[in-house]
Amino acid sequence: MSATAEITREPLKKKDLAADHPTWCPGCGDFSVLALYFKLIQNRGIHHEKIATVAGIGCSSRFPYFVQGHGVHFIHGRALPFATGIAMSRQDLDLFVFGGDGDAFSIGGNHFTHCARKNVNLTYVVMDNSVYGLTKKQTSPTSPIGFKSKTDMWGAVDQPINPLKQAIAGGATFVARTTHTNPKHLLAMMEAAMDHNGFGFIECLSECTEFYNGAFDASNPRKGGEFLEVPEDHDPTNETEAYDLAGQPFPGHFGIVYQVDRPSKQDREKTINAKFMEKTKDLEAHQILQQNFDKMK
Numbered sequence: 001m002s003a004t005a006e007i008t009r010e011p012l013k014k015k016d017l018a019a020d021h022p023t024w025c026p027g028c029g030d031f032s033v034l035a036l037y038f039k040l041i042q043n044r045g046i047h048h049e050k051i052a053t054v055a056g057i058g059c060s061s062r063f064p065y066f067v068q069g070h071g072v073h074f075i076h077g078r079a080l081p082f083a084t085g086i087a088m089s090r091q092d093l094d095l096f097v098f099g100g101d102g103d104a105f106s107i108g109g110n111h112f113t114h115c116a117r118k119n120v121n122l123t124y125v126v127m128d129n130s131v132y133g134l135t136k137k138q139t140s141p142t143s144p145i146g147f148k149s150k151t152d153m154w155g156a157v158d159q160p161i162n163p164l165k166q167a168i169a170g171g172a173t174f175v176a177r178t179t180h181t182n183p184k185h186l187l188a189m190m191e192a193a194m195d196h197n198g199f200g201f202i203e204c205l206s207e208c209t210e211f212y213n214g215a216f217d218a219s220n221p222r223k224g225g226e227f228l229e230v231p232e233d234h235d236p237t238n239e240t241e242a243y244d245l246a247g248q249p250f251p252g253h254f255g256i257v258y259q260v261d262r263p264s265k266q267d268r269e270k271t272i273n274a275k276f277m278e279k280t281k282d283l284e285a286h287q288i289l290q291q292n293f294d295k296m297k
């Protein structure tokens, strides 16, 4: 076979993608997110060496352990900065970041805003259970007022954050909301975020059956709730409209709330890099460094 001959490869099956047996509690919403991630990889014919799954710390952040591909289980709240490094240096990878509401909006809150405004091309799925699951029930930034936990024994008193509003205000270019109880919708949102050029943020309601059972029943028709999709006449490019939709009281609407085109960080740096690559093409690495040192004098 010639070195350039194309090798035909079969799309991966679920058994090729599942690494470890997930250690989540029975009924945990996170199972559904993992199953749909496998489905997405299968649908898109992505191979092992192109999968990159990054997470912080939390039950949801165990995600990369269960996926056969490149994976990083990083420091609590720091998944996005790590993923940004990957995004900038390996643009050939399909990069997904998964994590919890605590990881994303408490300890990682600042990184969330900066990754959004920089429009780093990656997909970020926050598995929001409105509680700290791994550490056994503390109030999280999305816990509603009145939620009783180990840190708020008499009920939470602080105003919860609204992840969608936070993402829009931060400068995200793709903002969507879905739930683990609607697999078709969840998969559609992940596919749309993946196809978006820039920071694709998805808030996925993912129930913690152990420490916040029934939290999202009002959004689940099987539990007597209502699953309302984003209205057909909603204009996702209209920031004010998107902001209003994001502010609807729970259970709110599900779907793409906001989506606009803006060059990604990769796009913007590509131009700068190309210019300087051209300028320095005849120089050795030490000469480029010396030039930089001289400029700083």
Ligand SMILES: Cc1ncc(C[n+]2csc(CCOP(=O)(O)OP(=O)(O)O)c2C)c(N)n1
Residues within 6 Å of the ligand: 057, 058, 059, 060, 061, 076, 099, 100, 101, 102, 103, 104, 107, 127, 129, 131, 132, 133, 134, 135, 140
């Ligand atoms: C620097 C640091 N602070 C605190 C912790 C303890 N800790 C681990 S996970 C976690 C919160 C997890 O909540 P969330 O991100 O919502 O994930 P979930 O377990 O609910 O999926 C905390 C506070 C830690 N691991 N590292």
Ligand code: SF4
Residues within 6 Å of the ligand: 023, 024, 025, 027, 028, 029, 030, 059, 060, 129, 133, 134, 207, 208, 209, 210, 211
């Ligand atoms: S504690 Fe909650 S979030 Fe963690 S695995 Fe169990 S059900 Fe899932």
Ligand SMILES: [Mg+2]
Residues within 6 Å of the ligand: 058, 100, 101, 102, 127, 128, 129, 130, 131, 132, 133, 140
């Ligand atoms: Mg959580």
